[in-house]
Amino acid sequence: MGTWSDFFAAQVGAAAALAGLVIVGISINVNRILSHPLLPGRAAETLITPTGVLVIATFLLVPGQAAWILGLELIASGAVMALIAISIQIRASRAPGREASLWPRVLLSQGASLPFVAAGGLMLFGSETALYWVVPGIVVSLIATVVNAWVLLVEILR
Numbered sequence: 242m243g244t245w246s247d248f249f250a251a252q253v254g255a256a257a258a259l260a261g262l263v264i265v266g267i268s269i270n271v272n273r274i275l276s277h278p279l280l281p282g283r284a285a286e287t288l289i290t291p292t293g294v295l296v297i298a299t300f301l302l303v304p305g306q307a308a309w310i311l312g313l314e315l316i317a318s319g320a321v322m323a324l325i326a327i328s329i330q331i332r333a334s335r336a337p338g339r340e341a342s343l344w345p346r347v348l349l350s351q352g353a354s355l356p357f358v359a360a361g362g363l364m365l366f367g368s369e370t371a372l373y374w375v376v377p378g379i380v381v382s383l384i385a386t387v388v389n390a391w392v393l394l395v396e397i398l399r
Contacts, residue, residue: 245372249298252379256294259386263287266394273397278336280393282329286346287389290353290382293322297357297375308364312371315361319354319378326350349385353378 267274267284274280300306300314330343330350340346356378363371 246302249301252294252298253302255383256291256298259383260288260291260295263291263386263390263393266390270394270397274393277397278338279333279340280397282333283389284393286326286329286350287386287393289322289325290350290386290389293318293354293357294379294382298379301372301375308367312361312364315357315364315375317361319357319359319361322354322357323351326354346389349381349388353382353385356381 267287274284297315297318300311300318303311327347327350330347333339333346334343356374356376360371360374360378363374
């Protein structure tokens with residue numbers, strides 16, 4: 242983990258800052274968000290990805306942790322991210338006034354969470370490349386957060 246620690250420390254800071262900015266942005270438009278049946282879920286979905294990165298990067302910074310424990314933490318964190326997002330998206334698909342297609346949201350949320358599950362599984366099997374799967378999960382998480390934040394902060398005003 243030694244060579245990765247600076248990367249994960251940077252991700253903890255970036256994810257915490259992004260989550261904080263999203264919370265401030267949501268609070269600015271909270272009345273508009275709450276008045277639309279689909280947007281409270283979208284706001285929650287927006288917070289899942291930076292929070293997931295924050296939690297995962299924190300787990301990865303714990304010194305002396307056994308690889309199998311870290312593997313289980315990655316699997317659990319990625320699975321929770323995926324299941325919460327899917328739950329929100331299923332409710333959104335059934336709501337009146339729903340989006341024409343939820344596929345972009347599904348692809349972003351699953352693209353953000355499933356690499357963490359893969360990394361955890363590979364870590365359980367002792368793969369030396371396991372941590373490289375964390376990188377696309379983080380990148381897609383940050384992209385998903387920015388895309389959803391744009392919808393909540395800019396598109397809502399149209």
